[in-house]
Amino acid sequence: MRGYPMNIHQKNAAGLTSAGRKYKPQYRFTRWDAGVVVLIVLLTAGIAAWLFQTTQNSITEDSHLEAVLLVSGKEVWRTDLSVLTSRETYDVAVDEGGLTVLAEAGKVCIETSQCPDQICVHTGWLISAGQTAVCLPYKTVLKVVSVDGQGSITADTSALYDAISR
């Protein structure tokens, strides 16, 4: 073809260069290409981080309080305090005695116990994550935990305290 001179890398309609050779595109990885790759990696990482953060936020927003009862380290009873609409009780027989747990909307306590010192009963209502009522003679612990939407214990930033020194 006549016309403007062809670059050795340009090809005509037949796929031939001006030198008559079959045109084979040659790719050379340039700095611009590297920059595009880095940009894509950063963009991907940023979106992934945003997705993760959004997920975490939704987990925290879905958290609720649950009461958990442990006897000799084993969980024997659990209830979601956020959905209770009426009184719920649970009786535990331990050795030759026992105790009764009472749960109402948003709170739980050891209502009665046959233990000699009654410390667990005197502890009163538990209303915040991290609070516990302990019955040493019966090796029983009643505690309130904050649980996320997936059933895992999560930190409750609104908890009254993280631990109590007594």
Add this chain to the structure above:
Amino acid sequence: MVLLLFSLSGCSGSATLTDAATSSTAAASAGKAATADFFAMNTYMSITANGTEAQAAVDAAQAEVYRLENQLSRTITDSEISQINAQSGNGPVSVSKETFDMILEAVSYSEKTGGAFDITIAPVMDLWGFSDSNFRVPEQTEILAVLPLVDSQKIILDEAALSVELPVEGMALDLGGIAKGYASDKVQQIMSTYDITSALISLGGNVAVFGPKADGGLWKIAISDPNAADSYIGILTATDISVITSGGYERNFTKDGVTYIHIMDPALGSPVQSDLLSVSIITQSGVQGDCLSTSLFVMGKDKAIAYWQEQQDFECVLVTTAGEVFASSGIKDTFTLTDEQGTLIFF
């Protein structure tokens, strides 16, 4: 890369991400928590750790507490302390360096506190029934008969032989005033060897925290209200600290209208009668916190304040029978009273 982008946009609720999101993976690992709830040393214990090796850390901590209980409890027949007590009046008993050092430190605190802290108090505790919960009010003659057995300075310690001797028959050691503090320090040492970011340790109400909380903030440690079991008098905001409280409100018995608490005055052989309802020690040493919480309670408010002014290597909160709260000035910016109308006096 485009395919990776679209695949990630479908993920939700999963903490398993690609290496590209390294900060998110680190956050997920840092957020892992594990807790051990168990009974040991005659009390309830809860140990929580956050981090990649949280479960391994709390498992190791629990094992350590059990190990120490087997070594130090005087209610376990073959513990080192039981062996010492069984041999009272019959010569020295070889012990581990760990037990020897702990007894040595306890004796040191006895000297420093003018005898307010005394691990030879066991015969008095037995007399009042606090060892087996068969509570009774002994006659004064009975008290006078056991008082000569209460004196830490009589313990014979041979460092070269690593032996402990109670020279008078009937003498007995009870490490209840130092064991949990020591256990807390040991647990923290062990847990720090694991890949964890923070931990919260509560050994029978002896609280220790290290590292930032999962949300990056400081821990809120409440101090129990001695007048109300379900309440607290204030909050300390801190980390890398132990808060240990002594008071008579949990272990006591009442007879003929009089309440007798479990904290004994070593000089009198009877429950402490002071103007304090509780003493909380804030310190980095669990042993110091445990020993001093008992000691300052025995001393009473004025002597406790004088002791702090002399030492000043710890902080403290004192709750008096008059309903006042005194606190050392080092926690002025980190301790907040729950009752805004209450009286908080810094010294």
